[in-house]
Amino acid sequence: MDEVNVAVMAPILGRDLSFVSDVDPRVRVLDANFAVPGRRAGSGGPAAPDSGRLAAILAQAEVLVVGYPVPGDLAALSPRLVWAHHTQAGVSNLAGTDLWDSRVTLTSSRGAVAATAIAEYALAAAAHFARGLHEATRQKAAGQFTRHGYQMRTLAGATMGVIGLGGIGQEVARLSRAAGMRVIGTRRSVTAPLPGADGADLVLPAGRILQVAADSDFLVVCAQLTAQTRGFIDAPVFAAMKPEAVLINVARGEEVDEDALVEAVTAGRIRGAVLDVYAGELAGRPPRPELTALPQILLTPHISAGGDTTMAEPLRRLFAGNLRRYLDGQPLLNVVDRARGY
Incomplete structure (x- = not known):
């Protein structure tokens, strides 16, 4: 050559x-x-x-x-x-x-690509709701200071659902299990349930996303954006989730149906969401107003990989x-x- x-x-x-x-x-x-x-x-x-x-x-x-x-x-x-x-x-x-x-x-x-940093963000997002920081932030903005309104739980014993057990998803699984959480997830290459694979307690085929959503206290989106995953976190997924469950997205904003998300959060069908991405972000568009206005949604400007100096x-x-x-x-x-x- x-x-x-x-x-x-x-x-x-x-x-x-x-x-x-x-x-x-x-x-x-x-x-x-x-x-x-x-x-x-x-x-x-x-x-x-x-x-x-x-x-x-x-x-x-x-x-x-x-x-x-x-x-x-x-x-x-x-x-x-x-x-x-x-x-x-x-x-x-x-x-x-x-x-x-x-x-x-x-x-x-x-x-x-900064798998550990992104996984730490996902775990911090779960802790934000689990350990009451969401309610503390809400009360501070409202000028309140009371013990009322806190819906606290431990991460230990909770279930972390991971949609897309690739490199980042597997790191989310590793850190979550280290925190005492049960981890279930999906992987496109899996055709039948696999216990104890890819760092998770249970891996299911991608088509069983509703089962993962129903079983999870925290649902993290780590999948690649493709024609199949565009908008696939939709109304049926939110309907399957527990009322106290939280959505966390560290993948691409276009994978979440934002109309369905806003409706689910506003109606109280899920507790809230932590989003590091939003639809149109990579095209340079600003986020839709509801994502910044709704107190149940925490939005960050695609910074989950930050802080990793290596x-x-x-x-x-x-x-x-x-x-x-x-x-x-x-x-x-x-x-x-x-x-x-x-």
């Missing part, structure tokens, strides 16, 4: 790109981080600067590492491109770009290992199946 040009459009990996060039002397690194627009809250961010310089780099690239946001015309600008690697675990935001419809092999960072290192290792495989003609890890959506 001759010289391989690797373009990097992923500031999350850091300024030092020697982890790419050190893989092999044949690798030539093309730094395109200058072209990644800054991200503003509630917007898609400004236009990428110096498009001519970026086009010149992409015209040479055989391999591309791209983070978020993903420009829509990368394939058109990269005629030599063979393989593109995405630094996020989910690839739903690639689906609206020309990379998705191209012949370029796509890989993701599934299993390497987050970039697993991403670097994953890409460097895959680049070694590419140079050696071996199968790549985490290849995206476009038909499945991840």
